[in-house]
Amino acid sequence: MSSTFSKTPGWLDWHPAPSTPTFALPAGTVDAHCHVFGPGDAFPFASERKYTPCDAGKEQLFALRDHLGISRNVIVQATCHGADNRAMVDAVRSAEGRARGVATVRPDVTEAELRALDEAGVRGVRFNFVRRLVDAAPTAALAAIAARIAPLGWHVVVYFEAADLPELEDFFGALPTPLVVDHMGRPDVTRRPDGPGFGRFLRFVERNDVWVKVSCPERLTVTGPPAVDGEPNAYVDVVPFARRVVTEFPDRVLWGTDWPHPNLTDHMPDDGLLVDHVPQVAVTAEQRHKLLVDNPMRLYWPDERS
Numbered sequence: 001m002s003s004t005f006s007k008t009p010g011w012l013d014w015h016p017a018p019s020t021p022t023f024a025l026p027a028g029t030v031d032a033h034c035h036v037f038g039p040g041d042a043f044p045f046a047s048e049r050k051y052t053p054c055d056a057g058k059e060q061l062f063a064l065r066d067h068l069g070i071s072r073n074v075i076v077q078a079t080c081h082g083a084d085n086r087a088m089v090d091a092v093r094s095a096e097g098r099a100r101g102v103a104t105v106r107p108d109v110t111e112a113e114l115r116a117l118d119e120a121g122v123r124g125v126r127f128n129f130v131r132r133l134v135d136a137a138p139t140a141a142l143a144a145i146a147a148r149i150a151p152l153g154w155h156v157v158v159y160f161e162a163a164d165l166p167e168l169e170d171f172f173g174a175l176p177t178p179l180v181v182d183h184m185g186r187p188d189v190t191r192r193p194d195g196p197g198f199g200r201f202l203r204f205v206e207r208n209d210v211w212v213k214v215s216c217p218e219r220l221t222v223t224g225p226p227a228v229d230g231e232p233n234a235y236v237d238v239v240p241f242a243r244r245v246v247t248e249f250p251d252r253v254l255w256g257t258d259w260p261h262p263n264l265t266d267h268m269p270d271d272g273l274l275v276d277h278v279p280q281v282a283v284t285a286e287q288r289h290k291l292l293v294d295n296p297m298r299l300y301w302p303d304e305r306s
């Protein structure tokens, strides 16, 4: 798809024709975790990137939004763009109020740059600790960034592997901003959802009033996608973990598609089926409304809540 950049070998492109979901998303649904990639010719990928994706621009993202019945997007800076936020910011601006952004910034970011990001619709920064995606950043530098963005009312989104939580949780707990965790802290879903590993994560969430994205069943699953195309009962091994988070923290959970699904190697999900997965993890209408509408609106559009 991109002419200047060659995709990482084996790269799976986004689903070309997602099904129409059976589950009708409530009006005002927010996709609180998605990305744009390039297009590379307009927004070159960063030299320090660990993968080269296919192009996945704002037009495709907005088409998917409309197809699935989503109202708004939170566009999270992807590591393939490093700290060059131009593709994300361009997409957020183009959405005319229907998108917010989460940026990557370096400690030497200027006040003027932060103000420009804020004015464009950015409301947070992402700290990524997943070793296959980024070179390790010293926590002192991240703490300095957090101190800079706190006065703007922004939050910090953290992405880490479950095994790294014990080492990171004191650092997270000391950050001066609200905290949002990507993909439920990537639990090992072959373990028990009521076992000590996930229990530690849940206690961390409770202690620090953390927001949790119950996203990415397609990334966390070991049993895999549905055996039969169109079967909504997919990713069953992830369901008890997500359901537990939604039940225990109904006012702190967020949902997102993770489109265009970077670095999936086994299968590319049908985004319509990812929507059909939502009622499996949020089993009441009240839970779903909080997950899909109330919570993300409180975090990203606090002035527009009805």
Ligand code: 0GY
Residues within 6 Å of the ligand: 035, 077, 078, 079, 080, 133, 182, 258, 261, 262, 263
């Ligand atoms: C995700 C997950 C991944 C990648 C990125 O920024 C990224 O490159 O977020 C991943 O490979 O697990 O949240 O989309």
